[in-house]
Amino acid sequence: MDFLFMDFLNSDWRDWRGTGRSEDRLDRQGWLESFCARWKLEAPLPIDAEARKRLGELREAMRRMIEDLVHDVGYEPADLAVVNQALALAPSHPQLVKGEAVGFHLEQISSVPGWPLVTSQIAASFADFLVHEDIRRLKICDNQDCCWIFYDESRNRVRRWCEDKTCGNLMKVRRFRERQKTRAAAAEDEGKKGK
Numbered sequence: 001m002d003f004l005f006m007d008f009l010n011s012d013w014r015d016w017r018g019t020g021r022s023e024d025r026l027d028r029q030g031w032l033e034s035f036c037a038r039w040k041l042e043a044p045l046p047i048d049a050e051a052r053k054r055l056g057e058l059r060e061a062m063r064r065m066i067e068d069l070v071h072d073v074g075y076e077p078a079d080l081a082v083v084n085q086a087l088a089l090a091p092s093h094p095q096l097v098k099g100e101a102v103g104f105h106l107e108q109i110s111s112v113p114g115w116p117l118v119t120s121q122i123a124a125s126f127a128d129f130l131v132h133e134d135i136r137r138l139k140i141c142d143n144q145d146c147c148w149i150f151y152d153e154s155r156n157r158v159r160r161w162c163e164d165k166t167c168g169n170l171m172k173v174r175r176f177r178e179r180q181k182t183r184a185a186a187a188e189d190e191g192k193k194g195k
Contacts, residue, residue, distance in 0.1 A: 001151045004039050004125035008055075009063055009149045011035070016146035016167050026055055036118070043118045051115030058086045058119060062126050066149060070140050086123035089116040143167040 011025040025031040029046055036043060043051075061082035068075045090112035097107050110117050129138070133151075141148040141162040148162035161167040 001153060003129055003151065005062065005122055005129060006149050006151065007035065007039070008122045009059060012059060014146055016143055018145040026052060041118045041121060042113070043115045047115060051119070054119055057082055058123060066138060067140065069135055070138065083123050083126060086119050087127060090120035141167050
């Protein structure tokens, strides 16, 4: 499942292979363009300093809240306040719209354009998830080099890695090698005792 807020949170990219490389994709105009296009968000590019700062603060507050929720330690009220401030950036109201084929539907309309609206929509996606989805399915990849946030769609909510073919395989190989080293060290110790 794809969620706007998760895509946004994962803009803080880290190399899952363990090279130590990282990249803040909010600073890449190309990433911002494709992010806005994917989610049908409209905001002027390049992003201005105030909007960039606000997005960074929102991302950090949401990440801390998720880390706290995943580790079952509650959350910081200051982080919730940042999310609520982002929600308040673009007040909206429902508007009745005639459907393309038949009938009507409601759309949320805001008179606030640009990055304040985008920031508010990201916060609304996060808030909607916390209210309507099973937050136990919200996970952080067990690969400490990755820390990607993902939605666990497994039946028993036991998925540990963002992707089994990348982080999952890497972690399995690392554990295998660690066991091999431990066995080799134990065999070496046993050999020294036998002399």
